[in-house]
Amino acid sequence: MRYLSLFLLAVVLGACHPQSSNTAQNHSGITLTENNYLDLDTAMMVFKGTTGTSPAADKKFLAAIDKYRNKKDPRGALSLFKASILLQPQAKAYYEMGNALLDLDKPGEALHAYAVAEAMNYKPLYRVFFNMGCAYAHLNKGDSAAEYVITAIEFGYPNVKNILKDPDLLRMNPTAQDYFEWRIRDVLTRGVDPEKMEWAQFTHDMPVLELPTTLDMKYGTTHELPTISFEYERYVAEMRTVEFSRETGEDFLAVGTVRNTDSVRTLVYASHEVFDSEDGSEISAIPFTYYIASYNQTGKLIDKMLIGGREKLSDPFKVATIKANGDFDITSFDLVYEKKVEDSGYANNKLKEQKELNKASYSLGQDGHFVPRNGALTMR
Structure with a gap:
């Protein structure tokens, strides 16, 4: 009766410490309604625009x-x-x-709810993926059911021995059921590839980039970019050469x-040099460096390029504009500051002039390589 105890505890605490009905603040300008709360984009805009907590929401949840x-x-x-x-x-x-929706045999609505939970980074993720597989099984989609259950296994789903006994996964028509069971048995026979699991976790934590966008000097300070753990240095080569000290370090985002x-995934990540300044001004003033990489x-x-910022102060400063098609x-x-950046840094150092040197254009090749256009070969 663990949940019942939590519920009673919440009631008691609420009686002892009266609080406002909703202390969470929604700054998104959008209101969730019964008509849009299962829409992923709308839910995420409200989620990202909400600060604080709502005791009333928690009470309803319990x-x-x-x-x-x-x-x-x-x-x-x-x-x-x-x-x-x-x-x-x-x-x-x-x-x-x-x-609850899945228990009521409403798999379509359940998938919408699970998709929002996944986007909001519900933990552990393998539960979301496994239940999405169950929802697709309710819809007689053996291929999708298999993909999500396999993803759940790769993300650490522990009860693999009983997957083929789960009643939610035993309700498909014979063709879909046979395909599903063949896929699962194949994975369980071969075992889970730890490298594949690591790649799945790395890419899952990478949000979808809203396009078109411009990676300029302000982008990193006006967007909340998730930190990339150093355990993923296999995919972020720059991590291998980072040197840390008590005063400096480098974050990857x-x-x-x-x-x-089906064959290529193209990502953008950033590096940001961090200094231990007393007021934090130097940290926020240092421009980010952006890389695009295909795997x-x-x-x-497959291919990688520096597309924004610069690695050395002597290099030109790059600004990338990524179009809707990628x-x-x-x-x-060429950036000119009032004082030498090498001596004075970026904080409280006014940018006097920025002179455009050249411009190059690239396309995303189907094989994952970045194909130069309009003489862009000289930029690589």
Whole structure:
């Protein structure tokens, strides 16, 4: 009765410490409604634009869990999950709502809820992927069911011995069922490839880059970029040459996925030199450096370029514009500051002049290579 205890505890705490009904602040300018709360883009805009916490949303969530888990009433829990989400969208509420919808044999709606939970980075992710596989099984889609269950295995799903006994995965028509079971048995026989698992985790944490976009001097300070762990140095070669000291270091950040096909995945990541200044001004003033890299679907590097910023102060400063189709332009500038950057840094050092030196254009080749256009070969 763990969930029931949590629910009662929340009620007691609420009585002892009265709080406002909703302290979470939504700065997105968008309101979730019963008509749009399962729309991924809308839910994520509100999620990203919300700060603080909502005790009222948490109270509704605990009440929903009590009704769903303890009282075995998924239908009655749905309205409470929805009420919690409308007060404040949270990954846990979307995930549990997906479970309730699946119990009610509404796999289409469940998939929408799971997709939002995944985008909000519900942990552990393997639960989301496994249940998405179950939802596709409800829809008689053996191929999609297999893909998501295999992804769940790669992300650490522990109960692999009982996958082929799960009732949610034993309801497809004979053709879909046979295909699904063949795929799962094949994976279980071969075992999980740890390198493939690492690549799957690395790419999953890379958001989809909104295009078109320009990677200029301000981009890194106006966008919240997730940090890339140094355990992924296999895919971010620059990590291998980083030198740390007490005062300096370097962060690597996920900018986003530019293109993802059956054979090639193209990503942009950034590096940012960090100084331990007292007021933090120097840290925010240092421009980011941006790289675009293409990999095959097992994580092997195909091509890579520096497309924004610069690695050395003596190099031209590059600004990249990535178009909606993934093609990109790189413009190089000569930057002139009031004081020498080598001596004074960037903070409180006014940029006096930026002179355009040249511009080069590239296309994303189908094989993952960056193909120069209009004489761009000289830029590589």
